[in-house]
Each structure stands twice: as structure tokens, then as C-alpha cells.
Amino acid sequence: MKIAFSTSGSDLNAPLDTRFGRAAKFLVYDTETSMFQGVDNSQNLTAAQGAGIQAAQTVAAAGAQVLVTGHCGPKAFRVLAAAGIKVYTSDAPTVAAALKLYREGKLKESVEADVEGHWA
Amino acid sequence: MIIAVASGKGGTGKTTVAVNLARVRGAGVRLLDCDVEEPNAHLFLRGEVTGSETVSLPVPEVDEALCDGCGACSRFCEYKALAVLAKRVLVFPELCHGCGGCMRVCPKGAIREVPKRIGVVETLRAGEVTLVQGRLDVGVAMAPPLIRAVKAKVPDEGDVILDAPPGTSCPVIATLRETDYVVLVTEPTPFGLHDLKLAVAVVRELKVPFGVVVNRAGSGDDRVREYCRDEWIPVLCEIPDDRRVAEAYSRGELAVDALPEYREVFQTLFDKIAGREKVPGNLCLKKEGGSCEPGVI
Numbered sequence: 001m002k003i004a005f006s007t008s009g010s011d012l013n014a015p016l017d018t019r020f021g022r023a024a025k026f027l028v029y030d031t032e033t034s035m036f037q038g039v040d041n042s043q044n045l046t047a048a049q050g051a052g053i054q055a056a057q058t059v060a061a062a063g064a065q066v067l068v069t070g071h072c073g074p075k076a077f078r079v080l081a082a083a084g085i086k087v088y089t090s091d092a093p094t095v096a097a098a099l100k101l102y103r104e105g106k107l108k109e110s111v112e113a114d115v116e117g118h119w120a
Numbered sequence: 121m122i123i124a125v126a127s128g129k130g131g132t133g134k135t136t137v138a139v140n141l142a143r144v145r146g147a148g149v150r151l152l153d154c155d156v157e158e159p160n161a162h163l164f165l166r167g168e169v170t171g172s173e174t175v176s177l178p179v180p181e182v183d184e185a186l187c188d189g190c191g192a193c194s195r196f197c198e199y200k201a202l203a204v205l206a207k208r209v210l211v212f213p214e215l216c217h218g219c220g221g222c223m224r225v226c227p228k229g230a231i232r233e234v235p236k237r238i239g240v241v242e243t244l245r246a247g248e249v250t251l252v253q254g255r256l257d258v259g260v261a262m263a264p265p266l267i268r269a270v271k272a273k274v275p276d277e278g279d280v281i282l283d284a285p286p287g288t289s290c291p292v293i294a295t296l297r298e299t300d301y302v303v304l305v306t307e308p309t310p311f312g313l314h315d316l317k318l319a320v321a322v323v324r325e326l327k328v329p330f331g332v333v334v335n336r337a338g339s340g341d342d343r344v345r346e347y348c349r350d351e352w353i354p355v356l357c358e359i360p361d362d363r364r365v366a367e368a369y370s371r372g373e374l375a376v377d378a379l380p381e382y383r384e385v386f387q388t389l390f391d392k393i394a395g396r397e398k399v400p401g402n403l404c405l406k407k408e409g410g411s412c413e414p415g416v417i
Contacts, residue, residue, distance in 0.1 A: 050199055050215050060205055079205065083206075
């Protein structure tokens, strides 16, 4: 199973980005192989609108079934839900810490967006 | 002549200038309130609504029976108003700018356009002035299409005054396009000057002749005047920092009605804009290596 994390860095020790749509990239971690790959999201940083929607499509295209991020707005959530991607929010400082919390079952699955659109 | 009143900074006196100009121009003039997010000219030019039209934007509707999920529509859409996942298309009408591109690029003909209401255009008769205003529906973020609907009421002949929204973004561009002259209203403060510079950059890009009105003159410093002098921008008029103007405004009265001496101020301003009176400065759109000679409007 693949888990996507929003981040500004390129390895597991990188910070977990609290933003989803305008995070610089996603780290997609494969639980079966313990490998991870970076997926660029930088084109969304300057998007006039719809960054969350585009980011959700990017995460879906990367084959992730789970997303761990800081916050998720309503439009992104609608796309992620349609793609069958489970969303977990976390305030963990790093991707590795968020992964550990997820594995320990300490993250709660979101049933709806936790912030308004255009948050931050 | 189509005259737009704009500013950059909000609250500098766009509406004050627009409504007073309309009043002194008198019979036959049309004032278009293009600040569709919060139209306020009607507070000063009160009249009866003589017409109202609903304005809609064409947004996509997808026939899922025809759609094969190729994603061409989503890739085309600059505004991410469509998302395609496997064979499902999600439409976000609130993000759609109504360009119709998704419909054209769909190889299966699965997209048609349906109207989405965004607001109304109202016409009011206020004495000699015809006031047209757009009112954007609550929750709608797409002002330019409604502004274009308001501007469709520009008549073929006669003088038209456009009251622009503040700022320098899309709604302002939509308002200032295809006008004959732009009046930039500013105030003699650091904020006023800062945003005036942004507005000047926009108007120069649009290549529309323009001049500056300094409102509340005497309340700040001389930097706006110095900037205009250095940039060869004509200062058309300075409206003094007069408490009586603010008091009339707070009662919903026009300065030219409440304070007769202001009639001449705005009449002179109108005459300068219309080219009936010479003013210092010139009309050059862009200062280029001294090629501009001081002239007249």
C-alpha cells in the first residue's frame, strides 16, 4: 500500500507540510517495499486557484491509497474521497514521525475537510 | 466618451468622484457601477429600478454515459474546475470561468454547458443620470463576467462614467479595458502613493490615457505630487481635505449638491478629462527617454 505525505523536503526526516494543495512535494511511501519516492507538486505553488484539486489528482495518479497531511480543505477532500483515498491529518513534525503514528494506529481518519477552502 | 474612475487603494474617493462627475455632466450621462462586489453609487444617486436582468455563466455538465475518463477536459482547464479520477469527473462550478474550452476539447462530446447564475444587472433612473449597477450574488467569486455584463450597457453614443472596483486585479482590468480615459483617485499618504504606483503600472500596460485626482489634499504629504511630476502624470484636480464633504457623504448627499462651490471643482475636472481645458502634463502612455514633451490633454 502507498501512503502519500505532504512535505517540503525529499526524505523521511523532512518536515510534514501542514498544507496539502500548496505543499512543495509529496513523499509516497510503499509499505510493502519500504521504499519512498518524491512527487513534485511545485507547479501548484503559483496556481491561481484549484491547488487542492490538482494536488489530489496528483496523489491519486501516484497510486496512493492513504494521504497524511496537516490539513485538508473541502474541494481537495471531495476529489480524494472520489478517488477512494483515505485522509489522515497530523501535526507530527516530520514525515517519519507521521509514518510512525500512522503505523501505531494513532492517527484518526478524516470523514470531512478539517479547514475551510483557502486556508492559510 | 468612456471615463473610468479607478484607484488602486480602496477608500480614496472613487465613488465620490464618479457620482459627482455624473451629476455635473447631467442629462444623458450613464454611470456604470462596476464594483459588483459592493456597488454603492446607488446610495448617492437614488432612483427607481427600471430594469433588472439575471446574469449567468456557462458551466460544464458531464454526461457520464458518454465520458470515458480520458481527462482532456481537466488537463485543459487552467482553473481546475474539473477533476477526473478513473472514470469519474468532478465539476467545481464555483471555479469555472465559463470559457467553454472543456466542451471543445472533449473527444466524446460528453460535456454541455448549463447556466449558473452569478448576479444581476440593474438599471436605475436617478434624475438626469441613468445608473447601471451589477450585484454579484453572495458566495460568488467570479466578478469579471458580471462586470462585462454591466459594460454591455455602454451606449453607442454619449458620456459614460465607470466606477471601478479597488485594487489592480482581474475585476479592475475588466473594468478599464476599452475605455477612453482613466481617472486614478488617490490620497496624499504613503498607502495612497504605494497603490497609485501599482494602478499607474496597470493603466500604462492597458495603454489608456490617464490622470490623477488627489483627494483629501492637504491631509498628508507632497510625495504623490512629486511622483506625478517625475512621471509626467497630469494631476487633474486636488479635492481639499474638507470635513463638510465627508459630512455630506455620510448623509448620502453629493458634494456638488450640498456644497455649491464644489460644482465648479467637478465641472472643471470633467472639462479637463473631456479635453475642454488645458492642463499641465501630457498624455504620453509611457515615459521613454525624454521623448515626451509637456503638452495638453
